[in-house]
Amino acid sequence: xxxxxxxxxAVAVFWLITICFGLHIHSLLYTPSIITxxxxxxxxxxxxxxxxxxxxxTSMLYxxxxxxxxxxxxxxxxxxxxxxxPTYTPALAFILFSALIPSLNIITPALLACNFxxxxxxxxxxxxxAPKAKTSIYNFGLLNGLCIILYYPSLPLVLIAILALIIxxxxxxxxxxxxxxxxxxxAYILGGYLFLTGNxxxxxxxxxxxxxxxxxxxxxxxxxxxxxxxxIILWSIFSVQNAGGNTLIQVxxxxxxxxxxxxxxxxxxxxxxxxxxAAILLALxxxxxxxxYAFAIKRNILPVIFFWLLLGLAIYNNWFAKY
Numbered sequence: 001x002x003x004x005x006x007x008x009x010a011v012a013v014f015w016l017i018t019i020c021f022g023l024h025i026h027s028l029l030y031t032p033s034i035i036t037x038x039x040x041x042x043x044x045x046x047x048x049x050x051x052x053x054x055x056x057x058t059s060m061l062y063x064x065x066x067x068x069x070x071x072x073x074x075x076x077x078x079x080x081x082x083x084x085x086p087t088y089t090p091a092l093a094f095i096l097f098s099a100l101i102p103s104l105n106i107i108t109p110a111l112l113a114c115n116f117x118x119x120x121x122x123x124x125x126x127x128x129x130a131p132k133a134k135t136s137i138y139n140f141g142l143l144n145g146l147c148i149i150l151y152y153p154s155l156p157l158v159l160i161a162i163l164a165l166i167i168x169x170x171x172x173x174x175x176x177x178x179x180x181x182x183x184x185x186x187a188y189i190l191g192g193y194l195f196l197t198g199n200x201x202x203x204x205x206x207x208x209x210x211x212x213x214x215x216x217x218x219x220x221x222x223x224x225x226x227x228x229x230x231x232i233i234l235w236s237i238f239s240v241q242n243a244g245g246n247t248l249i250q251v252x253x254x255x256x257x258x259x260x261x262x263x264x265x266x267x268x269x270x271x272x273x274x275x276x277x278a279a280i281l282l283a284l285x286x287x288x289x290x291x292x293y294a295f296a297i298k299r300n301i302l303p304v305i306f307f308w309l310l311l312g313l314a315i316y317n318n319w320f321a322k323y
Contacts, residue, residue, distance in 0.1 A: 002295055002307045005088040008078075012088045019092065020070070023099035023311075024063045026318040031055040032062045034107045037274065041152040043109035050107070062107050069114050070094040070288075076122045077289055082251050083296055084243075090292025096307070097284045097291070099314040100225050103277045109151045110278035116147035117285050120157065121261060124164035125254040134178050137165065141182020149186050153272040153279060156264050158183060163260045167253050225313045232306050233262075233287045236294035243297075255290075262286035 004015045021028075036047040050058065070091035078086050098104055123140040130136035144161045147154050165179055240255050247255075265286070268279040295303045 002089070002092070002303045003298075005092045006085075006296055006298070008086045008088060016070070016088055016091055016095070017067070019311075020067045020095050021063065023095060023314050023318075024066060024105070026102070027062050027105045028059045030105075031059050032105045032107055034058065035278070036109055039152065040109040041148075041150050043112050043150045046112070047107065047109065058107065062105065062111075065107070065111055066095065066098050069111075069118070070098075072115065072118050073285060073288060074292070076118055077292065080122065080125050080251070080254055081248075082125075082254055082289070083293055085296065087292070087296045089295035090289055092307075093291035093295060094284060094288035096310040096314060097229060097288055098281065100229060100310065100317065101222060101277060101280070102318050104280060105318075106278060108278035110153070110275070110281050113147055113151040113154050114281050114285060116143065116150070117154070117157075117261075117265075117282055120144055120147065120160070121258065121285065124161070124168065124257050125250075127164065127168040128250045128253055133169070133175060137169075137175050137178045138182040140164075141179045142185055143182075145183040145186040148183075149190060153268050153275045154282070156268060159264050160257075160261050163264070164257045167256050167260070221313075221317055225317060228309060228313060229287075232291060232294075232310070235302065235306075236287075236290035239294040239297060240290055243293075258286040258289055262290075 001015075005012050034047055034051045034053075036044045036051075038044050050061075073094055074088055074091035077083055077090050083090070120140070120143050123136070123143060127133070127136055127140060141161060144157045147157055161179060161183065165175065169175060237259065262283060265279075265283050268282065269276050272279065295307070297303065
């Protein structure tokens with residue numbers, strides 16, 4: 001089955017749509033909740049009107065979000081030439097991971113922030129050989145700053161931006177100033193506008209944003225599913241590292257940025273109040289990228305085994321498990 005997605009063809013797109021709707025049909029039958037709070041960031045104002053929307057519209061919107069994110073991630077990796085060949089396996093991996101835990105079937109600001117996170121990773125990887133370095137770095141910082149304003153728990157993106165600049169570019173002090181100016185620009189413009197119009201009260205206030213929180217106790221099947229996902233991700237990272245000697249320097253640096261992003265984005269789940277489980281979707285972006293690369297490797301039985309294992313767990317957790 002995985003072989004269908006190793007080529008960019010109409011057949012691969014057909015199966016991708018089929019698997020996406022098949023795994024998320026539970027969301028079509030049982031409307032996903034729209035969960036948003038003022039202390040999430042300005043995405044709150046975008047999602048709040050949808051809370052009273054039609055149930056069927058909300059269900060279709062969620063499935064459409066997942067499918068478009070999968071295609072967007074796949075497009076980015078193919079554009080950066082980070083895969084052995086053009087393929088749809090990263091999109092497949094993202095859809096499988098997103099359907100693994102039923103509690104992810106919700107519409108939250110984290111789901112919208114995934115779109116920004118994908119393009120942030122794309123802009124980070126393009127810094128290596130940017131023809132206009134300062135412009136690219138400023139736009140990269142601008143995108144990070146905008147995402148943080150829209151979704152407050154994405155504040156660790158500042159660390160990801162710093163590490164990306166360290167990895168992709170030689171040290172130049174003027175480029176660092178440009179990066180920080182880009183990050184601060186959205187907050188400066190927004191704060192100035194709201195101050196001049198007397199609307200500072202409309203800024204969502206993060207309440208005790210960072211704190212070591214206790215995650216709710218999970219059932220045994222969720223623990224097994226998460227453990228399986230971690231095992232597959234670790235195997236995928238090893239597969240990419242094992243093939244690193246045969247790739248270009250820019251591609252190796254790009255995968256290092258993705259690994260740094262994965263490591264730094266995971267603490268959001270544990271240290272940001274009410275970020276669990278929605279923030280897991282942000283971690284799925286780099287995780288699915290690595291898994292998509294490993295799934296694209298031919299003459300290996302493990303991708304087939306892991307595909308059916310993830311598929312089986314997703315079906316069981318959504319339809320047969322009791323919570």
